[in-house]
Amino acid sequence: MTVSLDSLSVRVAIEADAAELLVLQRCCWVQEAFPNDTLDTPPLRETLDEVTSRIDESNVSIVCDGHRFVGAVRVRLIDRTWEIGVRVVHRRAQQQKHRVVPTSRLPDRRR
Structure with missing residues (x-):
């Protein structure tokens, strides 16, 4: 099965x-927390201010399906x-297993 990107x-x-x-x-990580019987994970404790500051200090890319965020990744370069x-990947996106974003569509955030 192929699905259009x-x-x-x-x-x-x-x-x-x-x-x-x-x-x-929070939507994505709470799904992981319940089976593990704990809500005490760093992504669930982050505040809005912390998320905002991480956008400034890291490379954060978002995958959108129309106007809706369905995935994101946060990376940073430490030394080399x-x-x-x-x-994070929204459950709706996980259910569509054959939808993959080619690397050619990823934004260039090299510093």
């Missing part, structure tokens, strides 16, 4: 995206190693 876009996050990113992050901080 036309509705998906990838872009660099800006400060104005912080609130929606926080909601997406990329550290992957938080990766």
Whole structure:
């Protein structure tokens, strides 16, 4: 089965995206927390101010399906190693297993 990627876009996050990113992050991580019987995970404890500051200090990319955020990844370069901080994928996107964003559609955030 093939699904069109036309509705998906990838872009660099800006400060104005912080609130929606926080909601997406909590929606995704709470699914992990319940089976593990704990809500005490860093992504669930982050505040809006922390998410906003991480957008400024890291490379954050967002995957959108139309106007809706369905995924995001936060990475940062430490010395010569990329550290992957938080990766979130909305359940709706997980259910569409064959939808993959080619790397050619990812924003160039090399520093």
